[in-house]
Amino acid sequence: MEFFQAFANMTAASFAQHMANGISLGSLYAMIAIGYTMVYGILLMINFAHGDIVMMACYFAFFGITVFHIPWFMTFIGTIIATALLGVVIERAAYRPLRDAPKNSVLISAIGASFLLENLANYLFSGRPMRFPDIPLLSQNIAVGGGVQIQAICFVIPVITIISLVVLLHIVNHTKTGMAMRAVSKDYEIARVMGINIDNVISITFAIGSAMAAIGAIMWGIRYPGITPMLGVMPGLKCFVAAVVGGIGNIKGAVLGGFILGLGEILIVAFFPQLSGYRDAFAFIVLILILYYKPTGLLGETTTEKV
Amino acid sequence: MTMKKRNLLLSIIAVIVLFGVANFVQLEMDAYIRRIVNLCMIYAIIGLSMNITNGFVGQFALGQAGFMAVGAYVVGIFTVPVAMRPGVFYATPMNPAIINIYMPLGVALIVGGLLAALIAFVIGTPVLRLRGDYLAIATLGFSEIIRIVITNASSITNGALGIKNIPPLNDVRIIFLATLITFILITLLINSSYGRAFKAIREDEIAAEAMGIDLFYHKNLAFMISAFFAGIGGGLYGALLGTVDPKNFLFTLTYNFLLIIVLGGMGSITGSMLGAVIVTAGLEYLRVFDEPLELFGMAIPLFRPGFRMVMFSVLLMFCVLFWRKGIMGTEEFTWDKFVNFCKHPLAYFTKKGAHAE
Numbered sequence: 001m002e003f004f005q006a007f008a009n010m011t012a013a014s015f016a017q018h019m020a021n022g023i024s025l026g027s028l029y030a031m032i033a034i035g036y037t038m039v040y041g042i043l044l045m046i047n048f049a050h051g052d053i054v055m056m057a058c059y060f061a062f063f064g065i066t067v068f069h070i071p072w073f074m075t076f077i078g079t080i081i082a083t084a085l086l087g088v089v090i091e092r093a094a095y096r097p098l099r100d101a102p103k104n105s106v107l108i109s110a111i112g113a114s115f116l117l118e119n120l121a122n123y124l125f126s127g128r129p130m131r132f133p134d135i136p137l138l139s140q141n142i143a144v145g146g147g148v149q150i151q152a153i154c155f156v157i158p159v160i161t162i163i164s165l166v167v168l169l170h171i172v173n174h175t176k177t178g179m180a181m182r183a184v185s186k187d188y189e190i191a192r193v194m195g196i197n198i199d200n201v202i203s204i205t206f207a208i209g210s211a212m213a214a215i216g217a218i219m220w221g222i223r224y225p226g227i228t229p230m231l232g233v234m235p236g237l238k239c240f241v242a243a244v245v246g247g248i249g250n251i252k253g254a255v256l257g258g259f260i261l262g263l264g265e266i267l268i269v270a271f272f273p274q275l276s277g278y279r280d281a282f283a284f285i286v287l288i289l290i291l292y293y294k295p296t297g298l299l300g301e302t303t304t305e306k307v
Numbered sequence: 308m309t310m311k312k313r314n315l316l317l318s319i320i321a322v323i324v325l326f327g328v329a330n331f332v333q334l335e336m337d338a339y340i341r342r343i344v345n346l347c348m349i350y351a352i353i354g355l356s357m358n359i360t361n362g363f364v365g366q367f368a369l370g371q372a373g374f375m376a377v378g379a380y381v382v383g384i385f386t387v388p389v390a391m392r393p394g395v396f397y398a399t400p401m402n403p404a405i406i407n408i409y410m411p412l413g414v415a416l417i418v419g420g421l422l423a424a425l426i427a428f429v430i431g432t433p434v435l436r437l438r439g440d441y442l443a444i445a446t447l448g449f450s451e452i453i454r455i456v457i458t459n460a461s462s463i464t465n466g467a468l469g470i471k472n473i474p475p476l477n478d479v480r481i482i483f484l485a486t487l488i489t490f491i492l493i494t495l496l497i498n499s500s501y502g503r504a505f506k507a508i509r510e511d512e513i514a515a516e517a518m519g520i521d522l523f524y525h526k527n528l529a530f531m532i533s534a535f536f537a538g539i540g541g542g543l544y545g546a547l548l549g550t551v552d553p554k555n556f557l558f559t560l561t562y563n564f565l566l567i568i569v570l571g572g573m574g575s576i577t578g579s580m581l582g583a584v585i586v587t588a589g590l591e592y593l594r595v596f597d598e599p600l601e602l603f604g605m606a607i608p609l610f611r612p613g614f615r616m617v618m619f620s621v622l623l624m625f626c627v628l629f630w631r632k633g634i635m636g637t638e639e640f641t642w643d644k645f646v647n648f649c650k651h652p653l654a655y656f657t658k659k660g661a662h663a664e
Contacts, residue, residue, distance in 0.1 A: 046440040097628050103439055104367050108569055108627045115562055116620035123613035237451075240444055277459040284448030288433050291441060 013148040018270040019263075024154040024223060026262025027161035031216030032239040033246070033254035034168065035087075035209030041185040041249030042205050045103070048110035049090055051236015052117035053210050057083040057217035058132065058227045059125055065133040072135050080214040087210025088203050090117075096199070114236075121229035129228045132221035139222055153222045164215055165255055168208065172251065177204055185249060238265075238283040245290050247300025256298060261286065314642040322487065329483040342547070343591050344479055348486040349543045351583035354567035355493050355576060356536035361565075362574035362637075363497060364529045365509030366435065367443045369561050373450030374423040374534040375541025376457060376556035381419030382542040383470035383551040384463065385410040391472050398468060399461040412476060416485075416542040423538030424531040426453070431530040435523065450558050458553045469552030476546035485543060489536055494576055496532065505529055509574070563590075566623045570633050578635030593618055 032054055039047040060082050064075030094113040098106045138156060141149035172178035180201045183191040192198050220235070221227060242261045246253025261283055269276045290297065332344050353371055360368045389409055392401055410418065434445045457464045464470070476482070496502055504525050507515040516522050545551040563586065571582025596614040626633065 040440075046444065094624065094628070101631065104361075104365070104573075105627055105631055107367060107440060107443060108565065109624065111562065111565065112620060112624040112627055115559070116617070116624060118559075119613065119616040119620045123611075123617050127613070237444065237448065241448075244441070244444075278455060281452045281455050284445065284452055287445060287448060291437055291445070292433050295437075 013144070016144060017148050017150060018266055020150045020154045022263035022266035023259070024157040024219075024262075025266055026259035027157045028216050028220050028223070028258075029235070029239050029242050029262045030161055030255040030258030031164065031212050031219070032235055033242040033258045034165075034212045034251055036240050037243040037246070037248055037251060037254040038181075038205050038209045040243065042181065042188075042202060043095065043106075045095070045106050046110060046240060047095075047206075047209075048107075048236070049094070049113040049117055050209070050213060051232035051234075051239070052114050052121075053083060053087055053090070053232070054213045054217040054220065054235060055121060055227070055229060055232035056086055056117060057210075057214040058221045058231060059121060060214075061218050061221055062130060062132055062227060066130075072133070076218050079218060080211050083214035083217070084207040084211040087206040087213075091203060091206040096202075118229050118233070125229065127229055129226045132225040132227055134225075135222055151223065153219060157219050157223070160215065160219065161255070164212060165251070168212070168251060171208070177201070181205060234280060238280075241283045241287040244287060244297055247297030250297070250299045250301075253297055253299035310643065317642045317645075325487075326480070326483060329479045333479040338477075341477065341479055343588060345477075345482050345547050346591075347584045347587040348479075348482045349540050349547060350563065350567060350587045351580050352486055352489045352543070353537050353540035354564050354571070354579040354583045355489060356533045356540060357561075357564045358568045358571075358574065358576065358579045359493065359496075359505075359529050359533040359536075362568055362572075362579075363502065363505040363509060364526060366526055366529070367439060368446040368530065368533070369443050369558065369565070370427075370430070370446035370450040370534070371537050371564050372556045372558050372560040373453035374427065374537035375544060375560070376450075376453055376551075376553070377423040377426060377534075378416070378419035378538030378541030378543075379545030379551045379556070380457060380464055380470070381422055381538075382412065382415045382545045383473050385415045385418070386412055386474055386546070387470060387472055388474070395470055395472055396462075396465050399466065401465075402462040405463065412474070412542075412546060416539050419542040420535040420538035423541070424535040427531045427534030428527065431527045435526045435530060447558050447561070450556075450561065454553050454556055454558075457556075464553075467553060469550055469554075471550045473546060473549050473551065475549040476543065482543060482547075485539065489539070490576070490580065493536070497576060501525070501528065506574075562623070566619070566626070568633075569623065569626050572633035572635035572637060574637035575633075575635035575639055577640035578633060578638075581634055589622075590615070590619060 032050065035050050035053070036047060039045065039050070057079055060079040061075055064070045064078055065072055068075075070078065090113055094109045095106060098109055138151075138153045140152050142152055142155075143149050170178075172181060180191070180196045181204070183194070183196055184198060184201050188198070191201075238261055239258065242257035243254045244257070245260055246255065246257030264286070265279055265282050268282060269279055329344075332341060336344075353375060356374075357368075357371050360366050384405065385408060387395055389407055392406060430446075430449050434442060434449065437445055458467050460466070497505070504515070504520045507518065507520055508522060508525060512522060541556075548555070567582040567586045568579055569582075570586060571578030571580070593615045596610055596618055597612045599610055
């Protein structure tokens with residue numbers, strides 16, 4: 001009943017506003033979910049620190065522009081490179097020593113890495129929220145009629161996401177590195193026997209995943225300017241859910257899952273304003289439902305468990 | 308005197324000695340020390356509860372903060388004296404259905420534990436089909452959902468304002484007894500046929516199932532028992548603090564218990580007890596790191612607020628990277644080993660050295 005009420009009260013303009021919010025949030029989730037799905041595809045582990053890599057990228061961009069006064073496009077390129085390096089360093093320090101350890105140890109190490117990044121950010125940058133710098137070109141509001149204004153970045157985000165996705169799919173499907181990555185994710189041991197340098201492939205995977213996260217993080221910062229050391233936690237968890245919804249290990253699936261979660265979250269709050277306090281719970285309920293009814297995700301392949 | 312009788316006698320003596328220590332702390336020590344000792348014991352209860360699922364059944368669940376919140380809120384809601392409630396619930400009046408229900412602390416603790424177990428049952432039915440990483444994320448998510456529900460249910464929980472004026476529990480002896488009972492119950496559980504089934508599931512799920520162990524039943528049972536004790540621990544925690552607030556039960560709280568069981572040894576009851584004492588006391592004394600420090604008239608720039616938690620996370624990383632077994636591994640402290648060690652202290656080291664060869 002209330003649903004129809006809310007639906008009836010919604011004008012086309014405010015619906016457009018909600019759709020713009022939902023699509024841009026979904027694109028951001030998609031960018032971050034790609035990193036989870038790539039790492040899981042190869043190492044079969046959740047990179048718990050991925051959300052915190054997003055947070056660090058936000059801080060890199062913030063410091064580049066606000067403190068060092070580097071032009072914003074240069075800062076963004078620098079941020080992407082620095083974040084990719086950070087991803088590789090985390091892999092070397094926290095995950096590589098545990099390559100042959102039980103899975104739970106790797107999981108604890110990942111949690112430790114995530115917690116360390118949060119505490120380090122809290123220590124170095126203080127826990128006070130900081131304001132991500134305005135980029136006049138991207139932060140301005142554009143009037144779309146009906147008294148509704150939509151931020152320019154909302155139009156940019158989906159475009160950048162699609163471009164990144166096309167580039168990434170090209171790398172994975174049509175280059176030698178991509179072939180090696182697919183081989184490692186299919187069968188780790190055989191790939192090693194066939195002469196693939198596993199450690200390099202894993203490093204490249206972390207670099208690409210983190211670079212994607214950095215692009216997402218920069219756009220995240222422009223869209224939602226308050227940055228804190230705990231910024232990456234909730235998006236991190238939700239994007240993992242997005243990766244699972246789409247079928248973990250599948251890049252297109254991660255993007256699909258990101259859009260489902262982002263749009264779903266925004267539209268539920270738009271239609272049921274009384275549920276806005278439960279916004280963060282939505283992703284976890286979706287996780288339970290998908291794992292219950294289709295554990296391999298929407299686009300995932302079925303595998304059987306071996307003894 | 309048989310070995311069994313000797314061990315029982317030694318245990319009883321140890322309990323009496325420890326109770327004496329608790330009594331001494333209660334009567335002679337200042338409030339700060341009392342608080343640390345209380346916190347050690349409460350963390351030991353929750354560490355033990357987490358070790359049931361994570362250490363003994365091998366299911367990596369991260370929901371402890373949520374179950375603690377349930378226990379703490381039951382204590383918070385029902386032990387505040389009825390006359391003081393309008394003052395606590397000043398923003399949103401308390402729901403009339405519960406406004407006149409008062410429980411003494413002991414009853415509230417048990418109710419909180421049972422409610423946590425009930426929630427664990429409801430959550431566990433879908434979640435425990437998952438394994439490894441998925442289970443970790445799903446339980447973490449549920450722990451957040453519990454917190455979100457608590458934040459939004461203002462007429463019952465007072466929402467984001469939290470509940471103040473909980474009659475404080477400041478008796479080391481009572482918390483000691485609660486810890487002792489938890490320790491005994493969990494030891495009995497682990498040494499029973501249920502405990503053996505748990506360990507079988509940890510070692511190999513498929514083999515355990517082939518041997519006729521009902522995986523789902525045992526996992527769910529362990530999850531519920533774990534939640535029950537986490538609820539009790541949470542209730543004691545709330546009573547110790549005297550206030551509860553949704554922000555107290557962020558999922559990062561669970562990481563404390565993770566460090567406790569990793570440091571003490573996943574799958575060791577006595578290890579968790581040791582880990583709890585070391586981590587809690589350590590975290591308290593590491594507060595030095597948060598204070599500015601001057602050495603020989605020079606301020607060391609490293610020491611400022613936040614450094615303590617950096618050290619804490621480095622410690623967790625260090626444990627899992629270089630010292631995966633923790634203090635006890637899956638071993639337990641037993642009187643037999645202790646007596647042997649006392650008889651031949653040197654043999655212990657030489658044997659260990661030979662073993663490492």
